[in-house]
Amino acid sequence: MMARPTRRTLIAHSALALPGAAQAAEAVVLPGRLRGTLLRPSGPGRGLGCLLLPGSGPTDRDGNQPGLRNDALRLLAEGLADAGILTLRMDKRGVAASRAAIGREEDLTLHSHAEDAARALDHLAAQPGTDRLALLGHSEGGVVALLAARLRPVAALVLLATPGFPAADLLRRQLGAAPMPEDLRAAALGILARLEAGEAVADVPPPLMPLFRPSVQPYLRAWFALDPAALLRRLPLPTLVMQGEADLQVSAEDARRLAAAREGVALALVPGMNHVLRDSPADRAGNLALYDRPGVPLHPAALPRILALLVGV
Template identity: 30%
Template sequence: MKLKFLIFSLLFHVIVFSQEKQFVSTDISINKFIEGTLLIPNDNPKPDLAIIIGDSGPTDRNGNQNFLKNYSLKKLAEALSKNGIATFRYDKRIVKQIRNNYLDKNIVFDDFVTDAISVIDYFKTSNTYNKIFVIGHGQGSLVGMLASREYIDGFISIAGAGQSIDNVIIEQIEKTAPMFTEDAKKVFMVLKNGQTTSNYPEALSSIFKEDIQTFMSNWMRYNPQEEIKKLSIPVLIINGTKDLQVSVEEATLLESAANQANLKIIDNMNHIMFIIDGDDLENSKSYNESFRSVSRELIETVVTFLN
């Protein structure tokens, strides 16, 4: 199956960018928590729909946060819609709360899954689309897995972790600040037991501050390798070799666990889907560089899979 996918991808390469298709943009309110933007190609009366779920933090529908403006999700959505695929991308619920000067401190990871399911249900009941797919980016990969067990025709993970969040963070600490590894493990053991703690090094406060410990505890309950096994739909897993946040090894873990999955590793693509020719400094700066384009190879791969 993987060989067929590769051959088809090469044949389709000529087609994907040969036609510039226009689209209509409409802002939609799904419910009191979720607002987003729907793009519908002009020349397709009943297109496929790709629902795009964003990464961790207060990520808006365009892929931006307060001081990081790269418009990566907007660029992904527009590129897909120019290729005949309807897209819907939405602000995470905390974005709306921040804009209204109110932040629910009781929010948990499962709330993001609930929001994704609400979006899927909204479009599924409209009966407007041929097929519905979910594209999860970063944290949105796991959210998308959990939300895609029903009514979905295919799932795409872009830069999604293959391990539970506690293991991912411990690995990062081992690489960047190994002296805090044992402290982190102790805190995660407390969180795993459903408790909170103030006993952690100040250097790890951005990870373990007490007002996000309940969220973290809920998030770490899920192992992406176990969750992806539960999907009985076609799966595409994509990662870049210059992803500073999620390594290629995470993608291979997901592929190994999935029932039916294609794996695509894109050379020099970073976490926000940009191609980086230089070093880590260029990579880091790109998170706030709106002039960049998302990887052309990424778009080709996704369009081929969706078609």
């Protein structure tokens, strides 16, 4: 378990940064009409380019969703740029500035996102002075990173708040804890089981359509077929699995299962850190309020621990 950093450890990690290196942000258009932001320090770089991948749903390049702004990925990118690491982050197909990049929703899967990530890695690799690449995925973006790392050579992998169990198991756990009528919960769990078995489900009750609408079912079935720990087992890369112990969406058990997938995976369990990488109060309402607090800094352990891996590759 990772203890809260002391003032001494924070000072030690600050030596990883390049003081005074102002950041230069560039808007980029990637293949498939994807839009993103390339962020580089104006000072000396380290030759490392890192692609940041956002989580599930309509999450944009900065880690935000409509009505919820936390800027977690933007803050991570800025911290990495301060340390001399070139970063690229992009809006997923159908999200924010990449809205035009999606055709039919039923044609979209995690493999589609992984192919987009592979092309984004090509863009990073083409940047002057970049000789190696890394992937950083948050939440579902960690699963995309695991898939993308099989498509392009990368030097390191960072999995933040990434599910360690198949997605159906995670969703079953979330449905079990959700405040909903028991008959609706039973219907949801029944649909989940049918999708997990590879079946298309036409008879979805209206309250469950946002989660199980027919057009999103191909995405869910493909996602349910993936085991993140099995994917990681086949990737012999320097890897950090970081998980906040105050995360309401992904658990420490997920992180432990990922870290146990093979030898050499670094595990960082961070007391007090929530899903959007903030130091959270103990109460649920206070935790969730941080999903819409862009001015709150990242948890003090987050960036130093990531840099400890990336600067060494």
